[in-house]
Amino acid sequence: MTTRIDTRFAELAKQGRPAFVTFLMAGDPDPATSLEIIKALPKSGADVIEIGMPFTDPMADGPSIQAAGLRALKAGMTLKKTLELVRGFRKDDNATPIVLMGYYNPIYIYGVDKFLVDAKSAGVDGLIIVDLPPEEDDELCLPALKAGLNFIRLATPTTDDKRLPAVLANTSGFVYYVSITGITGAAAADSTAVSEAVARIKRHTRLPVCVGFGIRTPETARAIASHANGAVVGTALVDALKNSLDAEGRATARTVNAVAELTAALAQGVKGAQQAAE
């Protein structure tokens, strides 16, 4: 099975440059604006798009992404509408990989089998579910792989060599290395530590390794991306979105551009990086 994610990373490897992976929350600040923002990302230089599935209790997220989820929920976002958002995006773009990221409960309540069918048909390529470690692979990971979706696992600084094989066993698409112990939006790890960690993971897998958590500027993005197959930016984009809203938290004429401009600047940073040695 080859997904859009596999195809995209193969293309980038040929070009010899790392991937720029963006994260934004589905339905933030409202479903219509959210679709416009997601559509603008590939043109601005995003190679892979992660879309957050809003949840009331995001235990691994910092204040920015927590607030983004609550804005989306307040605007009436649901998992069903998140899938519609992906479907809307796919009308114009059949190449850019889409990864849904979030927590298990909304999917469990939607129904795992129905969700996988609907997600695949909407054009979703992969899933990152924060609260499903390999110990719970029966829940969603194995059914997702069977349904032809990538299941992208987080590896963290606490995932030691002994545990890495278990974490990587059913991982596909790419490995998401969380550069720090902490929540989204926290301070960045130094690039030496990241470089060592990525090298360690690569001793266990041939999958691309992308690094996220704490990357906010084009400079950091470049530094981190030069040690990995990709850099993920979330909180900084969510903050740019939030800063463009009016006092009531509604979208303004600037909202889509605010996200697109930061995306373009970060993409420049990532694309300036040398591809990590394989």
Added chain:
Amino acid sequence: MNIAKPNSYRSGPDERGHFGIFGGRFVAETLMPLILELEKAYSEAKADPAFQAEMNGYLKNYVGRPSPLYFAERLTEHLGGAKIYLKREELNHTGSHKVNNVLGQIMLARRMGKKRIIAETGAGQHGVATATLCARFGLECVVYMGAVDVERQQPNVIRMEMLGAKVMPVQSGTRTLKDAMNEALRDWVTNVHNTFYCIGTVAGPHPYPALVRDFQSIIGNETKAQMQEIEGRLPDSLIACIGGGSNAMGLFHPFLDDPAVEIFGVEAAGHGLTQLHAASIAGGRPGVLHGNRTYLLMDADGQIQDAHSISAGLDYPGIGPEHSWLHEVGRVTYLSATDDEALAAFQLLSKLEGIIPALEPAHAIAKVVELAPKRPRDHLMVVNLSGRGDKDVPQVGDILRGKK
């Protein structure tokens, strides 16, 4: 649902932390190695007689155990039915059952070399117990508490600060217990290397539900022995309030395989089950939150709903996974009591027995008021008086004087 009856109700969880479909380990990868480390440390400690001996010493001389099993004579006369016994957990040091579990976890943390302890708290009873034992053993203590609860449980906030703990008011979400738990998990994921998360109830990822239950089972074990001594037999029924459900599980678990013993858990029905409440079994369905699958209050999209209870300790949209299982297999009957019923029971017990209960066990007393008159006079009913009401005096005083 047709569920096969197990041979024993006391053999769970399985090695993956499941009680039937409930429980499990639904946590971020960062925490997974810690949870496995905790599981290993706990199974080693359980097998170490020195660990148990040291804990027994503190339970006796520091906590003040065993807690009495007291015949509530006037309440019994007033209700005119079952003979009512109170398991006096409110007499423990720190004023509730919470200390039983905290002592065990702090001793585990010491074994594991952890110097920094974090906890979540609703009513503040678990926070106070944690702050107390951290003071006793010279450990750094940070307690997360919803901003709403900080407001309504001021006496406990002051106590925690006097004991040297740092109380962090949580402003996210609904600003109550569930958000305090989210924030504690965020702290833990950030400070994994030196921090032990002391969970206050029989919930969270495996092994917490089993570990907390084991530390709390002293309540039921003592009750069994005391009732044998006083009445020469087992009790006929047990009643306890349930938020996450640790005091209830502690009382119930040693009796689960005694089929003649009727067991009742009492959830918080808040303003009523058709309005805002905190009764996860009565008004929820199975979902995944805070590391386990269990009954939760949520909407059609799987978003967690606000709970409401007059009692901060029961104001949580979930319940421990073992309770969810005991409900599904039918071993325990889960009832609920409203804010008003709990308030009435709070006053009744204060006036008849000279014991001011916490608002949490007042929910259990409220169902005693309903059940005891329907039982014969030789029926032995035990209610877990899990905490004392000092912390609730300002809040209840305001309500009774019509201020709130």
